[in-house]
Amino acid sequence: MRREHIKYMENIPINIELLDIREYPIHWHEAIEILMILKGSIEATVESDTYRLIENEVEIINLDEAHSLSSNEPNLVLMLHIDPNFFQKYYEDIRNIYFYTDCAFEGEPQVGDNYEIFKKYLSTILCEAVQKGEDYDVYIRETLVELLYLLINEFHYLIYENRDLKDNAEQLQRYHRIAKYIFNNYNNKISLQDIAKKEFLSAQYLSNEIKYALGISFQDFVNLTRAEESVKLLLDTDMSISEISEEVGFSHTRYYNKHFKRHYKMTPLQYRKKYKMDEEKFNKAKQITSYDLGEALKYISSYLENYERYNYEEKISKINVDVYKNEGEFFHTYKDAIILPKASAILEKEIQEFLITIQKEIDFDYGILRDLFSKEIGIYPEGNINFRYAKKIIDLILSVNLRPDIIFGFEEFTPARYKEIITNFLNYFQEEYGTYELSKWRYSIEKDAPEDFKKIFYGILS
Template sequence: MHWHNEMEFLLVLEGSVSIRVGEEVYYLKENDIILVNSDELHSTRKTKDENVLLAVQINSNFYSSLFPDFNKIRFNCKSFEYEEEEQEVFDTIRHYIAKIVWELNKKDLGYQLKVGSYLYLLGEHLLNNCEYDSIEKEDTELRDTDLARLQRIMDYVNQNSHKKITLKEIAKREHLNYYYLSHFIKGKIGMSFQEYLNTVRLDKAVKMLITTDMSIIDISNTSGFPNVNSFNNLFKETYNSTPSEFRKNWNYPIKGETKKSKTYLDVDRDAALEKLFTYLDTETLEVDETVVKRDIETIYIDSKKEGKYFKNHWQNLTTFGRAHEGLRANWQKQFIEMQSEIGFNYIRFHGIFNDDMMIYNISPEGNVEYNWTYVDELLDFFMKIGIKPFIELSFMPEELKRTNETIFWWKGNISPPKDVKLWTDLVEAFIKHCINRYGMEEVKSWYFEVWNEPEYEYVFWAGTKEEYFEFYKETALAIKSIS
């Protein structure tokens, strides 16, 4: 068992392999692919089949400069959990991996740029096509603490597996309760302490079987097994063969020679590349003949006939940035000039509830107080020049935010509210204030939008899709409740 900071794709190019991730064990066959997230405990084990397994590790920090929350995401990406007709998402992943290896193999001038572009395309594809969960900062800190403890335990076991070691001994070293430590290990690596110890001993025994000519009894003793019978039984249970049969099939070296141990990264390079590059053929280019060979149509216009006014559809709506920008004198001056020449019907903007509008306040007594001064100034301006507002209800006020995720340099908070009731109270108060100031008939002609592009999770919305649906429902009901 091990873990690392990189996310890792494991793609079976030939044969089969057993992979443990946390508590789960998966059996992968040819063409299967799995994504092991950063800091996820995992291990690989040979099956009875010969195999070629490609491992591609990507530092998740690579994506962080453009997508800061990428490190907080845990993907569920396992092709073998889907039917053959559902493999399109994973075919694209295989294709990008093949492209990356292809460029690394060719090393043409500027190949690093191509590799980088395919890595970004791969990251975008994962975000938009694979299931994932997000972890909070507190969970990350707890995970790091647990991994540090687990690393100490595993290091100790690896260094002393040839000796008689017990869980009580390790519990004493870690200053932990014996039963707590037992559950801790089981919960983190998916096996008991004794099972893990046996796995370490067995891995060392396998290495000696294929790299030395030591006797089976000596290997058993050196690996730390209490006796050769327990070694033989565990070996047969794991590899479906005796140690002697395993060594014979592996063609161990003659006396005095050593043989390098294979890992899942040691593969026949040519065979691996040949198989991998079959995934390069997933892209096809189809030309629509109806577009290329279209007929030419001639249209005749009688300029003497009377025409009719053509109203441009784009005149119905214009947009600007956040609400607070509309309070600036130079902005208003430029907009008045544009409106007088074009005459838009609506103007869309976001950030009406952003903190720079100073709406949501808490009194010293702890009561909520609304300040509509800037709202009135902005909406009065729109009424004066004859344009109706298209109001996006965002962003989350500081006093209502659940988390600290923001967007843009002016820090618009994109988190769901800590209490949706406080949010709907704000929305209702805002709508009622507008009705009191401008009249029901006027406000009924306006448009209201719930948030900005929530489908871009962790860009404009830091909650889940389900949370947005609930957020939308409560907001819409709050508006419609006012009559």
């Protein structure tokens, strides 16, 4: 059987391994797999695509995706498997969503805050699993929830194909419904007209929109899904090619051969002859060396510098200032804050529901909020300053028992305008919520802000 059973660690819904992988033949499992390359490189074939992953890159392999891993050089790979049943408590549709990452080898280097946060979460989980300090299982679960929140908002498969959808919740939900319908009905006769009818759209309009959102046409997407799903039957059953063709929804074997060859560069029969093997041969073909997990800590220590539980030390990192001086100092500890999405997205219904669920389970103290000074929020480089939209966002944050941890941006503003906005901001919200409540909020400025902006910021907030 190529479907592998994942045995999770005691008390926690994950399994973590540190491996040197030279050959790991095609397999799949009902777990979300995350790879972080600590040393060397590996080649990952996921369904019909092959990628070369290099040092410090991460890769996500989704539920039941057929994949293989190989390398001709020494490497160290942190392999994390996550139980989807845990994620399902927070996101019911976890079995119908896919997550993708960029690949430097394909010309899309993994840069940006989203990747840095991703690797910090993985490092935190590893740290807790290795050290097994007090309540380590609680900290791992909390970090997994934060990781899920990040995956949905930054690595969603539809956003990967079309970044414009990130800020269009209605369109994102529509295309997810369509893709989900295809994933669950690919082996039946499905038509664009039927889906268009369900969405109250014309077939022509929907056809254009699907290609815009998914990157390929509706029929190509259906046939790709069928071809990819057929791999499991080719390798894990003795069904004939014609039986598999019918099972996955192709009307004729020749169409199955045509579309399979388009993506896998060989016919289904050639693929079966090349890759099918019994369990004994499969296990012999695996060339994997396991190492003690503790060895991985030295490779990811930079991501744990500000984590207070690393090496059991009571580390805290001060990141904000006291607005009115008389309330003492505020500190930012890792577990008391959740990183919120872009400010303009917080009022979306799905985000609100997610925050409510997380707060019921974990009850964070602060929500880290960026991009509050932006055109989307109604704050422009010139003209009148309107904080009504910002107030709606902060009202929502307060309503779920969070307080804002505001990181002030500075782009597009002159120093004089920046000073005007911050001053008006404090005056406006002091009048709305009172001095005491405002003093409980946290404030900081982006690390790469020019010195003149930092002087303004600290001059007002000190």
